[in-house]
Structures are given as C-alpha cells and as structure tokens.
Amino acid sequence: MFDWIRENSIAFVVAVVLHFIFFGALFFNWQMDKPKKIVLEQGDVIQVTSVDANTYDAEIKKIEEQKKAKQRLKKQRKAEAERKAQALKKKKQQEQARRQKEKKQKAEELKRKKAAAAKKKKEAKKKAEQDKKRKEAEKKAAEAKRKKAEQKRKEEQKKAEQEIKEEKKRRAAEQKRKAEEEKKHQAELRRQEERANAERKRLSKGIINRHVAMIAQKIERNWRQPLDAPTNLQCKIDIVLLPSGKVVSVKVVESSGNLSFDRSVETAVRRASPLPVPADSVIFKQFEVMRLRFEPGK
Amino acid sequence: MHTDMSILSLVGGASVMVQLVLVSLLLVSIIAWTMIFQKWRVLKRAKDEANLFERRFWSGADLVDLYKALAQRKNAQGMASIFEAGFREYAKLHKQPGMINEAVLEGAQRAMRVTLNREVERVESGLPFLATVGSTSPYVGLFGTVWGIMNSFRALGQVEQATMAMVAPGIAEALIATAMGLFAAIPAVIAYNRFSYSVERLEGRYDGFMEEFYNLLNRQVHN
Numbered sequence: 390m391f392d393w394i395r396e397n398s399i400a401f402v403v404a405v406v407l408h409f410i411f412f413g414a415l416f417f418n419w420q421m422d423k424p425k426k427i428v429l430e431q432g433d434v435i436q437v438t439s440v441d442a443n444t445y446d447a448e449i450k451k452i453e454e455q456k457k458a459k460q461r462l463k464k465q466r467k468a469e470a471e472r473k474a475q476a477l478k479k480k481k482q483q484e485q486a487r488r489q490k491e492k493k494q495k496a497e498e499l500k501r502k503k504a505a506a507a508k509k510k511k512e513a514k515k516k517a518e519q520d521k522k523r524k525e526a527e528k529k530a531a532e533a534k535r536k537k538a539e540q541k542r543k544e545e546q547k548k549a550e551q552e553i554k555e556e557k558k559r560r561a562a563e564q565k566r567k568a569e570e571e572k573k574h575q576a577e578l579r580r581q582e583e584r585a586n587a588e589r590k591r592l593s594k595g596i597i598n599r600h601v602a603m604i605a606q607k608i609e610r611n612w613r614q615p616l617d618a619p620t621n622l623q624c625k626i627d628i629v630l631l632p633s634g635k636v637v638s639v640k641v642v643e644s645s646g647n648l649s650f651d652r653s654v655e656t657a658v659r660r661a662s663p664l665p666v667p668a669d670s671v672i673f674k675q676f677e678v679m680r681l682r683f684e685p686g687k
Numbered sequence: 688m689h690t691d692m693s694i695l696s697l698v699g700g701a702s703v704m705v706q707l708v709l710v711s712l713l714l715v716s717i718i719a720w721t722m723i724f725q726k727w728r729v730l731k732r733a734k735d736e737a738n739l740f741e742r743r744f745w746s747g748a749d750l751v752d753l754y755k756a757l758a759q760r761k762n763a764q765g766m767a768s769i770f771e772a773g774f775r776e777y778a779k780l781h782k783q784p785g786m787i788n789e790a791v792l793e794g795a796q797r798a799m800r801v802t803l804n805r806e807v808e809r810v811e812s813g814l815p816f817l818a819t820v821g822s823t824s825p826y827v828g829l830f831g832t833v834w835g836i837m838n839s840f841r842a843l844g845q846v847e848q849a850t851m852a853m854v855a856p857g858i859a860e861a862l863i864a865t866a867m868g869l870f871a872a873i874p875a876v877i878a879y880n881r882f883s884y885s886v887e888r889l890e891g892r893y894d895g896f897m898e899e900f901y902n903l904l905n906r907q908v909h910n
Contacts, residue, residue, distance in 0.1 A: 394721065408720070
C-alpha cells in the first residue's frame with residue numbers, strides 16, 4: 390500500500406491537494422451561506438387606533454373603581470367635617486345661651502340689689518344717723534362684692550373667649566393635618582396605580598415579545614424563497630388575525646418591488662395560519678392587526 | 688439558540704463512530720483519486736505508445752531492425768513488448784533445427800498471449816479497488832449516518848420536551864457521513880466505468896495486433 394503510494398507520489402500529492410481545495414471551498418462557502426432570516430421588528434408591531442380605545446378594558450374598570458372609592462372617601466370625610474362643624478355650632482349656641490342666662494341672672498341680681506339698696510336707704514333715712522356709718526360700710530362692702538362679682542364674670546368671659554380661640558386654633562390645625570394626610574394618601578394611591586400599570590405593561594411586553602418571535606418563526610418556516618427573486622429584498626405587510634390566530638387577511642403595505650417576493654411572503658403567512666397568538670384577550674388586542682417587516686437574507 | 692452550523696463544528700461535535708467513518712472515507716477518497724490520476728496517466732501512455740508502435744510497425748521498416756531497436760531499449764511496454772516477445776520466441780524457435788513450422792508459430796503465439804495478458808493486467812490493476820470504493824463507500828457513509836441519527840434519537844429520548852433545535856444538529860452531522868460516502872463513491876464509479884472501457888479497447892487493439900503479427904509470421908514461415 391505505502392509502496393504503491395510512494396510509486397505514485399505525484400498522483401497522491403495531486404489527490405491530496407484536490408481534497409484540500411475542495412473541502413476548503415466547501416467550508417468557506419458553508420460559513421458564508423448563513424441560514425436566512427426574517428426580521429420582525431418589535432417596534433413595527435403597531436397598535437391599531439380602534440383597538441387602542443378599549444385595549445385595557447379591565448384596566449379602565451379598575452381605574453374607575455379606584456376613582457369611585459376615592460369619591461366615597463371624600464364624601465365620608467365631608468360628612469364628618471359637617472358633623473363636627475354642627476357639633477361646634479351647637480356647643481357655641483349652648484355657650485351663648487349659658488352666657489345670656491348668666492347675664493340675665495346678673496341683671497336680676499343687680500335689680501334686686503338696687504331695690505335692696507333703695508330700701509336700705511329708706512330704712513337708713515328712717516333709721517338714726519348712727520346707723521349711717523354701718524350702712525355706709527355695708528354699702529361699701531356690697532359695692533366691693535359687686536365689683537368682685539363683676540370681675541369674676543369678666544374673667545369668666547375672658548376665659549370662655551380664650552377657650553373658643555383655642556378650640557378654633559386646634560380645629561384649624563386638625564384640618565390642616567387632615568388635608569396633609571389626604572394629600573399623602575392620594576399620592577400613595579397614585580404611586581401604587583403607576584406601579585401596577587408599569588408592572589402590567591412589563592408583563593404584557595414580555596408576552597408580546599415572545600409571541601412575536603414565535604409568529605416570526607412560524608412564518609419563516611413556511612416561507613419559500615422564489616427562484617426569480619434576489620435575496621436582499623424586504624417588504625412590510627399587515628396581518629389581520631382572529632383570536633384563534635387564524636389569518637383573516639394579509640396585505641402588502643410596502644412592496645419589495647418584486648411581485649413574486651411579495652406573493653411568497655403573503656403565501657407564507659397564509660400557510661402559517663393559525664399563528665401562535667397569546668391566549669389573553671387583552672394582550673391579543675395588540676395582535677389583532679400587525680405590521681411586520683420581512684428581511685430575509687440578512 | 689443559534690448554533691454554529693459550519694461543517695467543521697458539526698464534524699467536531701459528531702460522535703466518535705461518525706468521525707471514524709468520516710476519516711476512513713476521506714482516506715479512501717484520497718487513495719481513489721490517487722489511483723484515478725495514476726490510471727489515467729498509465730492508460731494515456733499505453734494508448735500513445737500503441738499508436739506510435741503501430742505507425743512504426745506498418746511503416747514498412749524491417750522487422751529485424753525494429754526488434755533490435757526495441758531489445759536495446761529493454762523497457763518495452765504494451766504493443767511493443769508483445770511484438771518483442773513474439774519475435775524473440777519466433778527467432779529462437781526458427782533457429783532450432785528440426786522444428787516444424789506449426790510449432791514455431793504456436794510457440795510465438797503463446798509467448799505473445801502471455802505478454803498480452805501481463806500487459807492487460809498491468810493496465811487493469813487497481814480498477815477493482817475503484818469498483819469497490821464506488822459500490823461500498825455509500826454504505827459506509829450510510830452506516831455513519833444511521834449511527835449518528837441513532838445516537839441523537841437516543842439522547843432525545845432522555846429529555847421531556849423535544850425541540851427541533853435539539854435534533855437538527857445531530858442529524859445534520861450524521862448526514863455529513865452520507866455526503867462524504869457519496870463524495871468518495873461518485874468519482875470512483877465514473878472513473879471505473881471509463882477506465883474499464885479504455886482497458887477493454889486497449890485489449891482489443893493488442894489482440895488485433897497480435898493476430899495481424901501472427902499472420903505476418905505465418906506468411907513468412909510458409910514462404
């Protein structure tokens with residue numbers, strides 16, 4: 390065997406070189422000839438305007454509920470405030486009544502006292518001069534007493550006024566605190582809502598991405614390159630889908646310029662029906678009408 | 688998910704058995720091609736020589752001179768060696784006293800027949816190898832493919848969810864063995880068919896020359 394090869398070394402070398410050239414070319418070509426791809430850009434999955442209005446039915450419902458709850462809370466708070474105001478009014482009225490009564494009492498007393506004084510004067514006139522001194526003293530004492538009472542009344546009034554003032558101040562502070570609390574609460578609610586929205590958006594975005602990839606794959610599997618079309622074409626199509634994934638219609642909205650290529654893409658989409666759409670009806674709304682860009686040979 | 692699907696990586700990822708099959712097929716292919724080149728050269732030279740010799744033989748030159756020239760060169764091949772062997776035997780037997788003409792002619796013919804067989808055998812050698820390569824290397828490649836697919840299915844049985852991406856590379860690398868087998872077989876078959884036809888024609892020409900030369904000798908003996 391080796392002898393034979395040595396005898397025919399030239400032929401052997403030529404054969405080896407031939408194999409090298411052949412396989413080298415094969416490897417090179419194979420690596421250059423990468424599998425074709427259809428690029429479906431996520432950004433090109435458009436939302437249709439009519440869909441947009443009622444895309445998130447559940448979401449809107451939720452938001453409305455939240456609004457209602459807020460309104461209810463507001464109402465409750467208003468009622469409470471009213472109730473408080475009424476209580477305060479009542480208290481005020483009571484206070485006034487009490488004060489009036491006091492005044493009346495005092496006035497009566499004064500009257501009575503006056504009468505007593507007149508009587509005493511008369512009596513004093515009638516009585517001897519010796520009593521005059523005592524009477525004077527008595528009068529003075531009464532005067533002092535009255536003055537004292539007056540003072541006391543004034544003090545009391547002052548105290549009541551101060552109390553009212555304090556009450557007012559306290560109430561204002563309370564109100565202020567409540568308003569602040571309300572503000573905080575609302576901000577918290579808003580933040581929560583925003584977070585929930587973002588979460589939902591994120592989740593649905595993941596699902597959308599996955600399904601777009603799956604749809605792209607299925608269409609790609611069903612695509613046959615037309616023989617007479619160059620490899621570097623691309624076109625945009627609109628697909629209308631049923632919730633089951635069945636293709637209702639395919640339309641080329643941006644032609645590649647090559648009729649048979651456009652038709653091959655349309656055929657691929659029809660052949661790929663039903664497409665793997667998400668089962669969630671809210672997310673499916675995003676797929677109802679899709680715009681896809683086909684870029685094979687990239 | 689995107690796997691490197693170049694041939695090199697596929698071969699590197701194949702199982703040992705498949706790699707063995709690939710290597711042996713590559714060796715067989717190289718040897719077959721070596722043989723193709725060698726046979727091609729040999730057959731071409733034999734044909735050229737036959738043409739040249741026939742021209743010289745029928746040019747009317749003296750056969751004794753022709754024989755002497757060939758005997759001096761010593762490395763006569765093909766038609767020339769047949770002529771040399773026949774003429775030598777004829778001259779040897781003719782010189783012997785008491786030889787009847789039939790025996791002389793028979794001896795010369797036998798010598799030529801032996802040389803013709805030797806020459807044909809020389810030209811023909813290696814053709815059975817090409818035939819064997821052509822008929823068996825597809826089977827060898829197929830064996831590698833079956834083995835590789837078997838392995839990839841066995842590996843597939845151990846996972847719960849089978850995807851296309853798991854089966855495809857295994858099958859692709861197994862199919863390389865079949866491709867390799869065909870790659871070795873196709874040239875071998877073509878070359879075998881072509882060369883065996885050439886050898887047949889050459890043999891026919893040798894045979895024809897032998898008959899003509901025998902007639903010549905016959906005429907000379909009976910003169």
